Amino acid sequence: MTQTLSISERKIGFWLAVLLALLGFVMAASARHGVMAAHGFMALALGFGLVFVLGGALFDPEPQQDRSSRYYDAPTRFGIVMTLVWAMIGMGVGVWVAGLLYLPEATPPWPWTSFGRLRPVHTTGIIFGFGGNALIATSFHVLQRTSRARLADNISPWFVLLGFNLFCLWAVTGYMMGSTQSKEYAEAEWYADLWLVVVWVTYFALYIRTLARRAEPHIYVANWYYLAFILVVAMLHIVNNLALPVRWTTAESFPVWSGVQDAMVQWWYGHNAVAFFLTSGFLGMLYYFLPVRSGRPIWSYRLSIVSFWGIVFFYIWVGSHHLHYTALPYWAQTLGMTFSVILLVPSWASAGNAIATLNGAWHKVRDDATLRFMFVAAVFYGLSTFEGSFLAIRPVNSLSHYTDWTVGHVHSGTLGWVAMIVFGAIYTLVPQLSGREAMASPRAVEWHFWLAVGGTLVYVVSMWNAGITQGLMWRAYDENGALSYSFVQSVEAMAPYYLLRTIGGAMFLAGTVICVWNCRATMRTTGGEVTDRPLAPQPAE
Amino acid sequence: MLKLHYNLEKVSMGLVAAIIFAASIGGIVEIAPLFTIDETVELPDDLRPHTPLELAGREIYIREGCYACHSQMVRSLADELDRYGPYSLASESAYNHPMLWGSKRTGPDLARLGGKYSDDWHVQHLIDPRSVVPASIMPAYPWLDRPLDTGLLRDSLATLARLGVPYDEAMIQAASADAQAQSNPDSDGAEGVIERYGEGVAIRDFDGDTSMLSELDAVVAYLQSLGTLTDTPYEVLAEGGQ
Numbered sequence: 001m002t003q004t005l006s007i008s009e010r011k012i013g014f015w016l017a018v019l020l021a022l023l024g025f026v027m028a029a030s031a032r033h034g035v036m037a038a039h040g041f042m043a044l045a046l047g048f049g050l051v052f053v054l055g056g057a058l059f060d061p062e063p064q065q066d067r068s069s070r071y072y073d074a075p076t077r078f079g080i081v082m083t084l085v086w087a088m089i090g091m092g093v094g095v096w097v098a099g100l101l102y103l104p105e106a107t108p109p110w111p112w113t114s115f116g117r118l119r120p121v122h123t124t125g126i127i128f129g130f131g132g133n134a135l136i137a138t139s140f141h142v143l144q145r146t147s148r149a150r151l152a153d154n155i156s157p158w159f160v161l162l163g164f165n166l167f168c169l170w171a172v173t174g175y176m177m178g179s180t181q182s183k184e185y186a187e188a189e190w191y192a193d194l195w196l197v198v199v200w201v202t203y204f205a206l207y208i209r210t211l212a213r214r215a216e217p218h219i220y221v222a223n224w225y226y227l228a229f230i231l232v233v234a235m236l237h238i239v240n241n242l243a244l245p246v247r248w249t250t251a252e253s254f255p256v257w258s259g260v261q262d263a264m265v266q267w268w269y270g271h272n273a274v275a276f277f278l279t280s281g282f283l284g285m286l287y288y289f290l291p292v293r294s295g296r297p298i299w300s301y302r303l304s305i306v307s308f309w310g311i312v313f314f315y316i317w318v319g320s321h322h323l324h325y326t327a328l329p330y331w332a333q334t335l336g337m338t339f340s341v342i343l344l345v346p347s348w349a350s351a352g353n354a355i356a357t358l359n360g361a362w363h364k365v366r367d368d369a370t371l372r373f374m375f376v377a378a379v380f381y382g383l384s385t386f387e388g389s390f391l392a393i394r395p396v397n398s399l400s401h402y403t404d405w406t407v408g409h410v411h412s413g414t415l416g417w418v419a420m421i422v423f424g425a426i427y428t429l430v431p432q433l434s435g436r437e438a439m440a441s442p443r444a445v446e447w448h449f450w451l452a453v454g455g456t457l458v459y460v461v462s463m464w465n466a467g468i469t470q471g472l473m474w475r476a477y478d479e480n481g482a483l484s485y486s487f488v489q490s491v492e493a494m495a496p497y498y499l500l501r502t503i504g505g506a507m508f509l510a511g512t513v514i515c516v517w518n519c520r521a522t523m524r525t526t527g528g529e530v531t532d533r534p535l536a537p538q539p540a541e
Numbered sequence: 542m543l544k545l546h547y548n549l550e551k552v553s554m555g556l557v558a559a560i561i562f563a564a565s566i567g568g569i570v571e572i573a574p575l576f577t578i579d580e581t582v583e584l585p586d587d588l589r590p591h592t593p594l595e596l597a598g599r600e601i602y603i604r605e606g607c608y609a610c611h612s613q614m615v616r617s618l619a620d621e622l623d624r625y626g627p628y629s630l631a632s633e634s635a636y637n638h639p640m641l642w643g644s645k646r647t648g649p650d651l652a653r654l655g656g657k658y659s660d661d662w663h664v665q666h667l668i669d670p671r672s673v674v675p676a677s678i679m680p681a682y683p684w685l686d687r688p689l690d691t692g693l694l695r696d697s698l699a700t701l702a703r704l705g706v707p708y709d710e711a712m713i714q715a716a717s718a719d720a721q722a723q724s725n726p727d728s729d730g731a732e733g734v735i736e737r738y739g740e741g742v743a744i745r746d747f748d749g750d751t752s753m754l755s756e757l758d759a760v761v762a763y764l765q766s767l768g769t770l771t772d773t774p775y776e777v778l779a780e781g782g783q
Contacts, residue, residue, distance in 0.1 A: 111684050178605075227557060398618055402644070
């Protein structure tokens, strides 16, 4: 990090680190309860660490003079490392909690390792830690290449990445210590939410400022998706997390929303976290890395316009399909269902556009595991969006809701689509950032691919079986008109599926371990220059 | 249209404005009316807010992530009515910041749990679930026998009152005393709890140990209160109407 910053930038960074340490100190000193104090110490430690790193390098020589004629890839590289770190944490905890549903005693008898506290560590670790870092890291790369411009400045990328990871750390350690807002996928406490807003505004500003420096008249499709991701996630995050702290010195807070309004806001957020965090941003990734890797232009420009605006407009309506047959007014449920079905059109337009792009490059799909990751991602994107529209239909939802079918659906999206496109992007980026033509071990990429596909299929199929079995058992009546099964009988029936699901998850995790090892081996050996899209000439800094 | 978009793609702030506009409509149409239509939530006269002890139990329920496996929302489907009881009304969670409707039933729905099992059963079940339900896969919560921290209750009630939950000044002032008294039927404060929260409040020693107010007391008090804060769902179902 420090070698790429000029001396004056290191000074600014140094003072920002001092500020962070001060913030941490104030939090730790004024906090009335343990969680907030511990989080204060974490900020203090990070601030101190940065003070030492930047302070120690304060008078090192200036970076090479031609800095402005190069892309700024050091933040991307750091972001990829953090993506892999969080992948290990998030997927590792995922396999652990999956195992606990089969063997509930297989965890130490401590509060912080109990299922209920680990489960949000898994979801936050994956969505924000793994997914978020991957999105930020790749967005920096894609933004610069498609704009043929260097990032607008050298400090804010680091602020965004380090700040975002501090948010993730606060969130997951908070859950383990017993601090949570309980709003699904928005469990982090109020000060972490505020901090994320600061980070996010910086991210948006950096994005727009870099776009303003672009040497291309048009903004490439991938950037539309990344922009939608940044903007709408900000909107969702702020509205859903509005809360009143019990005291300014405690982590505890109460959301301003209650009851049915809270439920609607929560699932407006919850489903659009899927839409704009787990879909829009990753479609941005797809729209850049798939054409680059396959060497084919996007099949249809018009279709990409239609699907982009379709996704941005229709997705926001569908959250209420999480609340069928509940106390939410019927008209709101019906709107959610209707738009969910309509949403299939832009979703399949995107998936189809991606797959049609591969026409003429199918031999590459056969031979190149990296491109195959992206192809499988597009296929799973199509499959899980179809499944999503199907599950949103009211009568189908009466069977599937509350069951493991939903869990299976989510994982066909997260494992099959999100993780696959991330791995495709990582395997494209890591060699390039390391100045190499290929990953250290192409065979390991093949192994990873088949473990990931196999693991996803085992997971998803076992959860389909589990969910449909649950749904049918819960509604089965005997000939006397009494319910056929007690609830606990439906729990017992899940055992084989929960075991299979753990095995599928473990296979997927094994593939990720191979990926981490392979990336490490690739990043440690630095080669020469690789061909890159030429940067447009820039005015002097 | 294509020409229009061709030009829009050249203006980053235009793209930003268009995205914000397109992504706002759905939320505004679906969410805003919920705050203005009075019928969305018609508050029953007999609806009471949680007592401080129940509220403390609710916070522990949230802390331990119980909501990830237990819903509190009986849907209006025949088998759910037969299995759990009357379907849930919006008004029942009107004072719940946040709502805990849940999204997954790895375990059963809890919206109508209050009064279904004894306090002893709950204590046993929380400490060691498989001792009472051998096939259960619920985690054990042996640490819940530790003392309950009532230090934040007063501020919690005050915060909720600011958000519109009908806690009056007397309730706020007496918050931690009421938490103690609710699990101590012989104490002087027990009558005060009835006075402030009504006859329907369960006042008893929930965990079988009067010497100390534990987290178990709070959690069991909360679980026993579920579905008992108003009788309206039963009346609505008996009338056979919406």
